[in-house]
Amino acid sequence: MSVLLQQLVNGVMQGALIALIALGYTMVYGIIQLINFAHGEVFMVASYGGLATYTWLLPEDLKKVPYVALPLMFVGGIIVAVIVAVIMERFAYRPLRNAPRLAPLITALGVSVFLQEFVRNVYPNATSNLPYPKVFPEGALSLGGVNISKTGLLLVLLSVGLAVVLQTYINRSRMGRAMRATAQDPDTAKLMGVDPDRVIVLTFIFGAVLAGVAGILYGGYLSNINIDMGFQTGIFAFTAAVLGGVGSIRGAVIGAFIIGLIKTLAGQYMPGGTQYDYVWIFVVLILVLVFRPQGLFGEPERVRA
C-alpha cells in the first residue's frame, strides 16, 4: 500500500513539472496554432539562467541564505526565459505570421537546436551534467511510510497555484479577454481594437515565466541539469498538451498529471517495469487520439475562413 501511495506522490510531482511547461505549449497553440517546439529549450535556458545567477551574480554571503538566494534564482531564470522567448517570437515567428503553417513549425525546430547548441558552446562546462546549488528546502516529510520531498511539494503547490492564477487571468481580465478573442478569430478581434502582436508577445511571456519557474524547480528537485533536459521534458509536456486538448489550460494541467501518474504506476505495476514506462504513456496518447482526436478537453478544430 505504501508503495502505491509513494508512486502516486512521485507521479504527481512529475506531473506538476510537466504541467508548468505544457501550459506554454497549449497557450501558444491556442493563439497562433503553432506547436512551439523550442518551448522545451526555453525551460532549459531558464534553468541555466538560474544557475548563472547563483554562480556569478549572488554575493558569497547571500548564497547561504535560501530565503534570499532562491527567489533571486527564480527572478534570474525567469528574466532569461522571457528575454529568449520575446526574441524568439520577434525574429523567428513574427516574420512568418502569414506563412503556411509548416514554415513556423520547422523554424521552431531550428530555434530548438540553436538554443541547445548555443548553451552547450557558451555556458562553461555545459557539455556535461552540472550540479545545481543546494538552496532548496532539503529532505522530506514522512507520512505513514510515504516520503514527500519538500522541493517536490513546493513544485506541486507552485504548479497548481500558477495554473489557477493563469486560468483566472484569462477568464476575468481585459487582456485575457483579448487573448480569448484573438484565439477565436484574430481578424474580428483586430477589428474590435485588439492589437494581435501585443497579445501574442504576452502569450509567449506567460509561457516563458511558467517555463522559468519549472526550470529552476527542475534543478532543485533533481539536483543537476543538462542541455538535453528541455528536449526530454518538452516531449512529455507536448504530449500532455495534446492529451488534454491543445489550447485548453485545464486540459494541459490534467494531461500532465495523467502522464506523470502513468509513468510511475506503469513502472511499478506493468510488465517490463520502469524500462517500459514511456511505452505506456504513448499507448494512452494514441488511444486518446484515436477515439477523441481533439484531446480530453479540447474543442474540435475550427475551419477558418
Place this chain on the structure above:
Amino acid sequence: MRKHSVKSAAIVGAALLVLAACSSNKNEAGGNNGGSCDTSKGTLTVGVVAPLSGNLSALGIGIKQSAELAVDEANKKCTVKGYKLAVSAQDDEANPAKGAQAATKLSTDPTVIGVVGTLNSSVAQTVQPILKEKKIPQVSPANTNPTLTRGNDFLTAPKRQFENYFRVCTTDDLQGPYAANYLVEKAGKKKIAIITDGKTYGEGLAAELQKQVTKKGGQIVGSEKVGEKDTDFSGVIAKIKATNPEAVYYGGEYPVAGPLSKQMKDAGLNVPLMGGDGIFDGKFIELGGKEGDLATSVGAPTESLATAKAFVDAYKAKFGKEDYAAYGAFSYDAANALIGALATTLSSGDWSDSKRDDMLANVGKYSGSGATGDVKFDQYGDSTNKVLTVYSVTSGKWKDVETGTFTG
C-alpha cells in the same frame, strides 16, 4: 521523430567540425625538443579515441593528456629512432557511432601506428573491427567488459576476438565478483538491489556481481533498469525501496550514478550505492554521490604506487593539474606499450604498411614496468595485472579502502 532527425543532422555536422578541428592540431603534442633527436624519417602518429566532450569528458581528457605525456617523453628521449611521434586525439562522445567515425578517420591515416582507447566498452565494440581491417593495434586503458577479448563464453570457452586488441586494465568478470565479495563479506550487506543503464559495460558488470553475490549467500532483492538520459529516478527508487535493500549496486557511469545516489537519499533510501570503475570519479560526488558510497576501480590507487609517482609528477609538471582521472596512469602505460613495441619493430627497418604484422606481434610480446605496475598481455590480449581497489566516499572524497585481486 522529425525533431530527432534534425537534431542528429546537426550533431553530425558539429562532429565533423570537431574532427576537422582535431586534425589541424595533430602535431601539437610532438613537443619542442624534437630538435635534439633525429626525426629525418618523418612523423608517426599515436591515435587516441576517447570522449573528449560530453558527460564522460573528465575521464576522456585524462586519457588523452596522459597519452600525450607518454608521447612527449618518448620524443624527448628519442625512443623511436628517426621518427617524431605525434598524438591524434579523436572525440567519440561516448557514442559507438561516433567511435566508429573516429576509428575510420584514424585507420585511413597511414602514419597511425596504434590507438589508445576507448573508454567505453560499448564504443570498443564498434572500434575493434575497423582498426582490425588495417591491422592497427588498439590498447584500451579502460574497457573492462570481458567479452571484448574472450568472446561471449569468456569463462567456459574463451576465444580471442581481435588479434589487434589489447587492454592494460583488468576485466569485469573479476571486478564484479570482487565488489560482491566486499559487499557481502566485508560490509555485511546481504540484500542487494541492482540498477543498470542497459549498456554493454553496466550490464556485464552487474551480471558478474549478481552471480558472486548469490554464491556468497547474499540475495538480489530487485533488479531495475534506467535510461542513460533519465534524470528522475523516483519511480525506480520507490520500487526498490519496497524490497528493503541494504545496498544498491549500479552498473553504469557517474552521470547517472551521482544524481541517483542523491535521489535515493531524498526518497529516504539511505543505503550505500556501489558501482564499478565507471562511477569512480570526483564528478560522481559533485553530482550527488553521498558519504559511504562505494566503488571498485581497476589497479591500485595511483597516488599509492611507487611506480606511479614519476607519472604523477610529470603529469603535474606538463598540465599543471592532477586531472588524469581514473584511467590516466593506464592510458600512459597503454601509450608506452605502443611506443615500446614500435621501437622494437623499427629496429629492423623503416616504417611501412608491411611492418604492421610485426607491430601487432610486438605489442603482444611487450613487457614493461609502467605507472600501474607490470604491463604485459596474456594470450587473449588481457592485462596480466589483475589488481582491483575498493574506494569509499569519505569526507567528500574518494578514499581507498582495500586493494587486492579476486581469488574466488
